[in-house]
Amino acid sequence: MTTTTPERMATKRSLATKLGVVTGFEDPRAALEQYPTPPDLAAHVVHLADLHDDIAGRTVVDLGAGTGMFSLAAALRGPARVIGVELDRTAVTTARENERRIAASAPVHWIQADATRPPVSFPEPATVVMNPPFGAQDGNRNADRGFLVTASELAAVSYSVHNAGSRGFIEAFAADNGGEVTHAFEADFAVDAQFDHHTADARDVDVEVYRAEWA
Numbered sequence: 001m002t003t004t005t006p007e008r009m010a011t012k013r014s015l016a017t018k019l020g021v022v023t024g025f026e027d028p029r030a031a032l033e034q035y036p037t038p039p040d041l042a043a044h045v046v047h048l049a050d051l052h053d054d055i056a057g058r059t060v061v062d063l064g065a066g067t068g069m070f071s072l073a074a075a076l077r078g079p080a081r082v083i084g085v086e087l088d089r090t091a092v093t094t095a096r097e098n099e100r101r102i103a104a105s106a107p108v109h110w111i112q113a114d115a116t117r118p119p120v121s122f123p124e125p126a127t128v129v130m131n132p133p134f135g136a137q138d139g140n141r142n143a144d145r146g147f148l149v150t151a152s153e154l155a156a157v158s159y160s161v162h163n164a165g166s167r168g169f170i171e172a173f174a175a176d177n178g179g180e181v182t183h184a185f186e187a188d189f190a191v192d193a194q195f196d197h198h199t200a201d202a203r204d205v206d207v208e209v210y211r212a213e214w215a
């Protein structure tokens, strides 16, 4: 387990603070599960990836990039390049606007495409970060499977956010696809009310974050 010094904690906090300028989805689509990743969670995941030397100098691919939260967190940590893949054109526009707010020096490329069928291949094994749809809207359990397939094909290592109770599924998927889960932790995912079916102003959803290495 990596030791986290107070200095590193401050760095993680400062990353979360910088991500505070990232705006949410302009017109969120429930069918695509357009929930913005909370800045604290994105900062935590990218900070952890940085401690594992999985960001600096690497190609980072964000599958289901949405507002660009993960892409921009990575862009602030010295990657060779960041590629954000997002299906929804409006979200890509929002991500580009957020990129201007963050003003990271790393090149960020936005691709409007289906992350389960990426239209390009990547020059080298990448670090994938992703917060895929969980399948909560249509009862499509393991909707994140297609994203994991892409990660297994193009990543040397991946960091992914899944709904609580996914451990068996993720470990079995990794074992069947030349991967291995190396780290896992639980986290809260604060969801603001943004769709008609939301009855409370905000709620915390239990999620799990996995780091996996791929052969």
Ligand SMILES: C[S@@+](CC[C@H](N)C(=O)[O-])C[C@H]1O[C@@H](n2cnc3c(N)ncnc32)[C@H](O)[C@@H]1O
Pocket: 032, 033, 034, 035, 036, 037, 038, 063, 064, 065, 066, 067, 068, 069, 070, 085, 086, 087, 088, 091, 113, 114, 115, 116, 130, 131, 132, 133
């Ligand atoms: C839970 S959100 C996470 C968004 C992003 N991490 C953020 O913080 O803004 C899931 C994202 O995946 C996108 N998405 C859903 N299905 C997709 C697909 N097949 N290909 C690419 N993106 C997809 C949604 O539009 C949404 O932006």
